[in-house]
Amino acid sequence: MTRQATTRDPEQTRLRIMEAATDLFVEQGFSSVTMSQLASAAGVTKSLIHHHFGSKEKLWEAVKEHAFAQYFSAQMAMLEEAGEPDAELLRASVEAYFHYLKANPKAVRLFAWTHLEGDTSCGDMDAQLMGAGAEWVRQAQQRGLLRADVNPTHVVAIFVMTCTQWFEAKCHHQHWPGMGNDEAFLEDFLKIFMAGAAPRD
Amino acid sequence: MTRQATTRDPEQTRLRIMEAATDLFVEQGFSSVTMSQLASAAGVTKSLIHHHFGSKEKLWEAVKEHAFAQYFSAQMAMLEEAGEPDAELLRASVEAYFHYLKANPKAVRLFAWTHLEGDTSCGDMDAQLMGAGAEWVRQAQQRGLLRADVNPTHVVAIFVMTCTQWFEAKCHHQHWPGMGNDEAFLEDFLKIFMAGAAPRD
DNA sequence: ACGTTTATTGACCGGCCGGCCAGTTAGCAG
DNA sequence: CTGCTAACTGGCCGGCCGGTCAATAAACGT
Numbered sequence: 001m002t003r004q005a006t007t008r009d010p011e012q013t014r015l016r017i018m019e020a021a022t023d024l025f026v027e028q029g030f031s032s033v034t035m036s037q038l039a040s041a042a043g044v045t046k047s048l049i050h051h052h053f054g055s056k057e058k059l060w061e062a063v064k065e066h067a068f069a070q071y072f073s074a075q076m077a078m079l080e081e082a083g084e085p086d087a088e089l090l091r092a093s094v095e096a097y098f099h100y101l102k103a104n105p106k107a108v109r110l111f112a113w114t115h116l117e118g119d120t121s122c123g124d125m126d127a128q129l130m131g132a133g134a135e136w137v138r139q140a141q142q143r144g145l146l147r148a149d150v151n152p153t154h155v156v157a158i159f160v161m162t163c164t165q166w167f168e169a170k171c172h173h174q175h176w177p178g179m180g181n182d183e184a185f186l187e188d189f190l191k192i193f194m195a196g197a198a199p200r201d
Numbered sequence: 202m203t204r205q206a207t208t209r210d211p212e213q214t215r216l217r218i219m220e221a222a223t224d225l226f227v228e229q230g231f232s233s234v235t236m237s238q239l240a241s242a243a244g245v246t247k248s249l250i251h252h253h254f255g256s257k258e259k260l261w262e263a264v265k266e267h268a269f270a271q272y273f274s275a276q277m278a279m280l281e282e283a284g285e286p287d288a289e290l291l292r293a294s295v296e297a298y299f300h301y302l303k304a305n306p307k308a309v310r311l312f313a314w315t316h317l318e319g320d321t322s323c324g325d326m327d328a329q330l331m332g333a334g335a336e337w338v339r340q341a342q343q344r345g346l347l348r349a350d351v352n353p354t355h356v357v358a359i360f361v362m363t364c365t366q367w368f369e370a371k372c373h374h375q376h377w378p379g380m381g382n383d384e385a386f387l388e389d390f391l392k393i394f395m396a397g398a399a400p401r402d
Numbered sequence: 403a404c405g406t407t408t409a410t411t412g413a414c415c416g417g418c419c420g421g422c423c424a425g426t427t428a429g430c431a432g
Numbered sequence: 433c434t435g436c437t438a439a440c441t442g443g444c445c446g447g448c449c450g451g452t453c454a455a456t457a458a459a460c461g462t
Contacts, residue, residue, distance in 0.1 A: 008409055008458055029317065032232035035450055048410055050451065109317065115370045116230065116313055123376050130377040147392075153379035154389040158363060161370070165362035168369075169316045173362075175324050176331040178354035188355040191348075196397025209428055209439055236420055249440055251421065 014052050017042045022063050026106045029113050030060050061121075067110050068122045074100060075129050085140035091194055093133075098163045098186050108167045130156060147199050159193060215253050218243045223264050227307045230314050231261050262322075268311050269323040275301060276330050286341035292395055294334075299364045299387050309368045331357060348400050360394060 020042035024033045035056055039046045053059040078096050082089055101108050114122070130153060137152035146155070166173075166185060173179055180188070221243035225234045236257055240247045254260040279297050283290055302309050315323070331354060338353035347356070367374075367386060374380055381389070 118372045127378055134379050150389040150392055161366035162363050165366040171319045177328055178335050185355055188351040192397035196393035
C-alpha cells in the first residue's frame with residue numbers, strides 16, 4: 001500500500017492529481033472534464049489543484065508533457081537497442097511499435113486528442129524520432145535490404161500511422177465484419193508491408 | 202446571394218443552423234462549443250436552436266447523422282461504379298478513397314471526434330461498406346489477382362486506416378523531416394501496398 | 403521553542419452554461 | 433377577415449463553471 005496521508009507529501013499529492021487527471025483527460029478530453037471531477041477523482045480539493053498546477057490548462061499541459069516524455073524515452077530506447085539494419089529488424093520494429101501502443105492505450109488516446117486540438121507541442125520530439133527512424137530505413141535501402149524507390153520517411157510513417165489508427169479507432173472497426181484480433185491484423189499487415197517494402201526483383 | 206429572411210423559411214433556418222454547427226463541432230468538438238456560439242454563428246437565437254433541435258446533444262447527433270449519411274452514400278456510389286475486380290482497380294479504389302478524404306476534411310475530423318467519444322452509431326453503415334469492400338477483395342483473391350493468404354477485411358482496413366490517419370493527424374506529421382506532400386505520400390504508399398498485396402510468386 | 407514556509411481546506415465569487423417560457427409575428431386554411 | 437399553428441424572440445433561471453482568498457495546520461530551519 002502507498003502510505004496514508006497522515007503526514008503531508010506534496011510530491012505524492014502532485015502525482016495523485018496527475019494520475020487522476022491523466023485518466024479523466026484521456027477518457028473525456030480536455031473541455032468536458034471539470035475541476036470538481038478532477039478534485040474528487042484525486043481525492044483533494046479544487047483549490048489544491050490550483051495551488052499545485054495553477055489552472056486547468058496548465059494541468060492539461062503537464063499531463064501531456066509527462067505522457068510525451070514517457071513516449072519519447074520509450075521510443076528512443078527501442079531505436080537505440082535496435083542493431084544494424086536488416087530486413088527482419090524492420091519487422092521487429094513494427095511489432096515492437098504495435099505492442100507498445102497496445103500496452104499504452106492512454107498514450108494513444110492522448111495523441112488523438114492532441115491531433116484534434118492541433119497541438120504541435122510534441123513536434124520536436126516527434127521529428128527527432130521520425131528522423132532517426134527514417135535514417136535507419138535509408139541505411140537499409142543503401143544496403144539493398146529495402147526497396148530504394150520510396151521516401152524513407154514515408155516507410156516509417158506508413159507503419160506508424162497504421163498501428164496508431166488501429167488502436168485509435170478500435171471502437172469503430174472492431175465491429176467490422178471479418179475483422180480479426182490484434183495479432184491477426186498485425187500478422188496480415190506485416191505480410192503486406194514487408195513484401196511491399198522488400199527490394200524489387 | 203441567398204434570400205434575406207424578409208419571409209420565414211424553417212427549412213432554410215434548420216440548414217443554416219446545421220451548417221454553422223457542423224463547422225463549429227468539426228473544429229472544436231462537442232463539449233467546448235456553447236449554445237451562444239452556435240446561435241451567433243448561425244445568426245439565430247439560442248431558443249430557435251432549441252425549437253428546431255431540442256437540445257445541444259440532439260443537434261450534435263443530427264450533425265453526425267447528416268455527415269455519416271453523406272459519407273455513406275458517397276462511398277457506396279464509389280463501390281458500385283467500380284467494375285469487375287482486377288489489380289488496377291484496387292489502386293484506383295485507394296486513390297479514390299484518399300482523394301475523397303482530402304476533399305472532405307470535415308468528415309475526417311468528425312470521424313475522429315466520434316472515435317474518441319466511442320460513438321458507434323455509424324456502426325451498421327460502416328459494417329456494410331466494409332463488408333462490400335472485403336467481398337470485392339475476396340473475389341480478386343479467388344481470381345488470383347491478389348495474394349490469398351491475408352484476411353480480405355484486413356486488406357481494406359489497412360488502406361482505409363492509413364488514408365484516414367494521414368489526414369486526421371496531418372497537423373502532427375506534416376512537420377516530420379522528409380515528409381512529402383499528399384500526392385508523394387500516396388504514391389509511395391501505393392508502391393508498397395500494391396506490391397505487398399500482389400500474388401506471391 | 404519559535405517563526406517561516408507551504409500544503410491544504412472550505413467558503414465564496416462573478417460569469418456563463420444549457421435550457422425554459424411567455425409573448426410576438428408570420429404563414430396559412432377556412 | 434379570422435383563428436390557428438408554428439417560427440421566432442428576449443429575458444430569465446438555477447446551477448455549475450474555473451478560479452480566488454483568508455484561515456488552518458503540518459513541516460522545517462534555526
